[in-house]
Amino acid sequence: MMICTGLVFFMHLGFSFLEIGLTRQKNTINILFKNVFIICAGLLLYYIGGFNLMYPGFEGEQGFLKFAGFGIAPPNNGMTPAYAEGGYTWWTDFLFQGMFAATAATIVSGAVAERIKLSSFMLFTIFYVGLIYPVVGAWHWGQGFLAQWGFYDFAGSTIVHSVGGWAALVAVYLLGAREGKFTKEGKPQAIPGHNIPLAAAGVFILWLGWFGFNGGSVLSADPAKTSLTLVTTSLAAAAGGIGAFLLSSVLYKNQDITMFMNGILGGLVGITAGADLMSPNEAVIIGFVAGLLVVLGIALIDRLKLDDPVGAISVHLVNGIWGTLAVGIFGAQASGAQLLKQLIGVGIVGAFCVTSAFIILFSIKKALGLRVSKQEEIDGLDGHEHGMEAYPDFRLN
Amino acid sequence: MMICTGLVFFMHLGFSFLEIGLTRQKNTINILFKNVFIICAGLLLYYIGGFNLMYPGFEGEQGFLKFAGFGIAPPNNGMTPAYAEGGYTWWTDFLFQGMFAATAATIVSGAVAERIKLSSFMLFTIFYVGLIYPVVGAWHWGQGFLAQWGFYDFAGSTIVHSVGGWAALVAVYLLGAREGKFTKEGKPQAIPGHNIPLAAAGVFILWLGWFGFNGGSVLSADPAKTSLTLVTTSLAAAAGGIGAFLLSSVLYKNQDITMFMNGILGGLVGITAGADLMSPNEAVIIGFVAGLLVVLGIALIDRLKLDDPVGAISVHLVNGIWGTLAVGIFGAQASGAQLLKQLIGVGIVGAFCVTSAFIILFSIKKALGLRVSKQEEIDGLDGHEHGMEAYPDFRLN
Amino acid sequence: MMICTGLVFFMHLGFSFLEIGLTRQKNTINILFKNVFIICAGLLLYYIGGFNLMYPGFEGEQGFLKFAGFGIAPPNNGMTPAYAEGGYTWWTDFLFQGMFAATAATIVSGAVAERIKLSSFMLFTIFYVGLIYPVVGAWHWGQGFLAQWGFYDFAGSTIVHSVGGWAALVAVYLLGAREGKFTKEGKPQAIPGHNIPLAAAGVFILWLGWFGFNGGSVLSADPAKTSLTLVTTSLAAAAGGIGAFLLSSVLYKNQDITMFMNGILGGLVGITAGADLMSPNEAVIIGFVAGLLVVLGIALIDRLKLDDPVGAISVHLVNGIWGTLAVGIFGAQASGAQLLKQLIGVGIVGAFCVTSAFIILFSIKKALGLRVSKQEEIDGLDGHEHGMEAYPDFRLN
Amino acid sequence: MKKIEAIIRRSKYEAVKEALQAKGILFFSYWEVTGIGHEKKGHVYRGISYSTSDIERRCLSIIVNDEFEEAAIEAILEAAKTGEVGDGKIFVYEVKEAYRIRTGEKGGETLN
Amino acid sequence: MKKIEAIIRRSKYEAVKEALQAKGILFFSYWEVTGIGHEKKGHVYRGISYSTSDIERRCLSIIVNDEFEEAAIEAILEAAKTGEVGDGKIFVYEVKEAYRIRTGEKGGETLN
Amino acid sequence: MKKIEAIIRRSKYEAVKEALQAKGILFFSYWEVTGIGHEKKGHVYRGISYSTSDIERRCLSIIVNDEFEEAAIEAILEAAKTGEVGDGKIFVYEVKEAYRIRTGEKGGETLN
Numbered sequence A, B, C: 001m002m003i004c005t006g007l008v009f010f011m012h013l014g015f016s017f018l019e020i021g022l023t024r025q026k027n028t029i030n031i032l033f034k035n036v037f038i039i040c041a042g043l044l045l046y047y048i049g050g051f052n053l054m055y056p057g058f059e060g061e062q063g064f065l066k067f068a069g070f071g072i073a074p075p076n077n078g079m080t081p082a083y084a085e086g087g088y089t090w091w092t093d094f095l096f097q098g099m100f101a102a103t104a105a106t107i108v109s110g111a112v113a114e115r116i117k118l119s120s121f122m123l124f125t126i127f128y129v130g131l132i133y134p135v136v137g138a139w140h141w142g143q144g145f146l147a148q149w150g151f152y153d154f155a156g157s158t159i160v161h162s163v164g165g166w167a168a169l170v171a172v173y174l175l176g177a178r179e180g181k182f183t184k185e186g187k188p189q190a191i192p193g194h195n196i197p198l199a200a201a202g203v204f205i206l207w208l209g210w211f212g213f214n215g216g217s218v219l220s221a222d223p224a225k226t227s228l229t230l231v232t233t234s235l236a237a238a239a240g241g242i243g244a245f246l247l248s249s250v251l252y253k254n255q256d257i258t259m260f261m262n263g264i265l266g267g268l269v270g271i272t273a274g275a276d277l278m279s280p281n282e283a284v285i286i287g288f289v290a291g292l293l294v295v296l297g298i299a300l301i302d303r304l305k306l307d308d309p310v311g312a313i314s315v316h317l318v319n320g321i322w323g324t325l326a327v328g329i330f331g332a333q334a335s336g337a338q339l340l341k342q343l344i345g346v347g348i349v350g351a352f353c354v355t356s357a358f359i360i361l362f363s364i365k366k367a368l369g370l371r372v373s374k375q376e377e378i379d380g381l382d383g384h385e386h387g388m389e390a391y392p393d394f395r396l397n
Numbered sequence D, E, F: 001m002k003k004i005e006a007i008i009r010r011s012k013y014e015a016v017k018e019a020l021q022a023k024g025i026l027f028f029s030y031w032e033v034t035g036i037g038h039e040k041k042g043h044v045y046r047g048i049s050y051s052t053s054d055i056e057r058r059c060l061s062i063i064v065n066d067e068f069e070e071a072a073i074e075a076i077l078e079a080a081k082t083g084e085v086g087d088g089k090i091f092v093y094e095v096k097e098a099y100r101i102r103t104g105e106k107g108g109e110t111l112n
Ligand SMILES: Nc1ncnc2c1ncn2[C@@H]1O[C@H](COP(=O)(O)OP(=O)(O)O)[C@@H](O)[C@H]1O
Pocket: D007, D034, D035, D036, D037, D038, D039, D055, D057, D084, D085, D086, D087, D088, D089, F027, F028, F029, F061, F062, F063, F064, F100, F101, F102, F111
């Protein structure tokens, strides 16, 4: 579990690499700054209140955790290693969940890159990670009504990825597209990123991190279940990559590595909800479909005149939904009834996230503005907000 | 074991970094693409058939695994954690071995970089990883004839590294050198890579990954053996680096970091066959010699007018052989008889790999061609095959 | 423990990335070379003598380890897994400590970057890592007089970080500032690094590595203590980052990512001495203060006309001291008496390190010179000492 | 033939390109330069504020036949202007001859 | 003295360099430029195909004494040619004076 | 007006800049070029020693009014000199006209 915590932490480097790799050089410092902020602030916020909000012993039981009971400080008795049936300690649990929490904001970060105001984004992070994410989490993982009711989401296709994805969708809508992303006639333009090797490294790191994400979500050291989870996770990732590669080769007649990479991520998100329920064959199918969905999703987002530089919506929202529904279609819990439950769960979480993200972002927009000035955007955010460059001394030979 | 699996997976990032770092910028996307493909396709192929091919319960025993018995899907009863004396599950075993499998193709990828056709390489990967590697693996790790007979190769100096290295040799021979690598008079020219820091990062990542590679190959959680293995692995790596550094300083009168790095890798490959048999002192000697061999090997390859951009043959083949033989010279099993066994084992595997790699590659050469056009090579593979660049938006300040 | 060893090893990549990222491109190969050398030489030196020097069973007891008893080769009976109360083997212990050892030199490496002679630095590393570090280590962790006496330093705020930091201070003083760092009037000038994204990646990797550094220093698999340690470590890192971010925003009116990053590292160093003693609240305070100290420290170093390109002194020395003292102020062992002990411990180690670093460096300066020629410095060390460039084939599109 | 060398803000490049195209000037080459001029830019790095007059700029080299000289200059003057210090400069030089490598032909027609 | 500015395909650089050397023109400077011309290059990025006329090129600046002008141009015209659109251009300018910094001398002999 | 194009060692840039400023020449543009000249640099890469005459240099483009020509050249000749092969070259060209984009004005006063 502690190792998994480390791996999930490391995913933040993966996200950072992916995001800076797929965006322009002039905004690199800004993106790094956002990501470093997210993990620091996310951990502290989760410590201050998020964890207790998320695992409150919801139904009025006298659980060992109850929000009002603690204020800021976690209980010292949580350190008893007997916590959680001996598998891990309260502390490990907190840290593992805390590393997750920040992920929701990281997803948004990618989608709004290259145009959002730093301060507005930091404010949004504080509210969304500090408040909305734990509330949704409590509904399911905190034994809230979704859990009671039979909704299944193993490691967070909905609870983590869709929560981030919905907010990304709202944010992208409210922000508008980057300068130059669409022509006056509305034709989407390519805005290539500046460092594809780092983006690829990001994908490798994320895949590794998912071992911790899904492996750790078993929340026990049961080797049978954990190892199955790792196998389904890896096979889905591989199948997702191959799926996206094949489809984009057919559609666009080139071997686009960024699609391949997004397909891998799509496969990972897709398997997340049911990683412990699927047979390997089913994992391959889920991953493969996820890879196709990523490619189609990216095209769809462009068609809708939304601008998502890194494909976050396609990867995290589209496949978050797909993965959640897949639990009702494939694997140990597949049934019409379960599919319906999954569908309703997706809908409730979606409605809540869209609404709350909209309220937060719209308020910030009114109060502070969401977007940097046009000049600042063209010049790059690094110069204006940070007075720095990403490669200040880079010289050619 | 599961952690080791993660580390071995992470080696693919290490290989990718090393390979792109030591090659030219204009082929970077192509190399990343190959490496992402290898891991995705490798895993799926190993899942489809490789694993069952490799661990077939060879000698007609009624093993728990038998190729014909399963078809595509692995047995669900393999999930019993009691599999393999309680150490790990069948699933973990599959995944760990699957991560290894792709390595054989990755080694080749480095040697043939900057001139091989993407489609031809993908085809080669499918056959070599899907068929040849598991067959050789079965001879030893699948309890096949090499194992029965007393050949010893702990974590794959021969079974993994030489298998890749022999194919690399054949491929390099069939492909020919890159444009500009040799003058008309046959003098080798330097073709420096484009990103040495990433290459160095690759070496660090590979060293870390070897902890998983060798540590996990203990195939049990026995702390005594595992920890000895890690110590011998690390000391051999360090000694390999120092050896290569010293020799190349003496020979070429400069401090070449790429030689230092290749020396570390050579030390790692060299210790792989006997990491669990050696005392630390012996590990230092083996590593040091490996470091020397890398430097000499690179000079030799150049002398032979073969073109291996990243030094894969020197690192993986030369030291794969050295490491395998070292088992007969040093350590717990050292004896003339063992040395002979090792030598014959090396020979058999070599003959098989060279033959099969030749057949596969020669067939592909006849059917599709192995090499991109001269124009494409000069322009860079990224533009032609991928229509992308590695750093499309990189700007100087 | 073995995993922690891997993570501590990985920190060397983190340090390398941080250091090359914050320095100029023309010295990149040189810095990589130093770092690769440090880890290789450090491990071998520690193997040859350092480990036995450090854990000698100091006070004449019949300990299981005694320097004179072994000569070069470690005892084969150390392999009994029962060593150290069953937690890990002698081998693991050696490797874990060996990975630490090199860290002391890495800290110095950052501070002296861009102007020190490669050979002089290698010589210094050999003496400092091979001799001074183990001697100091023996005083505390080897159950020497500091330990007997009640000085507390959990994972090395003093024993590792200050030991490196003091030497860095002496080295920076003896070397003098880089060309162009101070105007003739003594005003400090900015010399921006060349690759901030890599530097940021270095910080992420270091944070991950600290999980191993502090987590592994529990030296047992006790989940309660280990998990608390990870929580305090992470919270201090997060608070350190936020502290540095806030203070530097207020002081300098910009969002400087390098300060944010140094703040995180400061928080990590600060918590290291008492990671197992602090409550999370206290960890947040210690980290936050550490973050402030980093920013102030960097300004102070500049004021003193010392030139520390990566902020090593501020991060490792200032916060090494702060972290050590914090043990007397906060947490389970806080008391005036303890604070005094900590203070004296800091003083003794400081005096010893400053003296010995001075002797070593001053001797080298007299014998070989410490610094490259002015011309070489202006041209960059890569060209002169290595005849290589970091990005030889980098081209713009 | 004239060479029109325009040193402009990078952020104005798109606008200048469009303005030139609108005047029928379709071909040119450009590269990144650093300019030392009146403009200063504030930076802060690790607590040291400094202002540098080394500003990144883009240098356009446009070879035109004499009759296009005026149009080109007008287009650039208009499109590259923000009115703030640092808008850049245009320099005009005489060109002796021009060749198109593809065909080997020379003279003014090679410019279209 | 003349300045010969040749904007060529990067992939033809080696050939041009050799051709110049064969004519005894040994010294020059070069840098990377982006060229806007007739040539277009197709790209696909994340599902969006686009064709750009911003093509990477190499710009050679060769200062020669007048008697070498013709030889230099011939060498480049020949070596840089593929016959496909986008082979590039050569421009020739008058140079007023040349100095060698090492010696301080000026005039045509500084070019060798 | 004259264009003074100086191709110098990168390591001499700061010195040249200061020398120019001392003469009242405050404005110019520069970029990195690769120079092929007498100087050779030895490299070793993976056991292959090679010496390349492709040396990194910095190219300064300084447009000055005629009365500053001499001062500029003197300043550069002095500050950029090491006396070793490879110090670089200065080339001087005629400039027909100069414009300041910010104001639209033209002529010699745009250079200050
Ligand atoms: N005399 C000159 N020679 C060459 N380039 C110049 C000269 N003067 C200005 N430039 C270029 O023009 C740019 C803008 O000039 P600057 O003085 O900052 O603004 P403005 O033209 O608005 O007064 C400079 O950064 C530099 O690149």
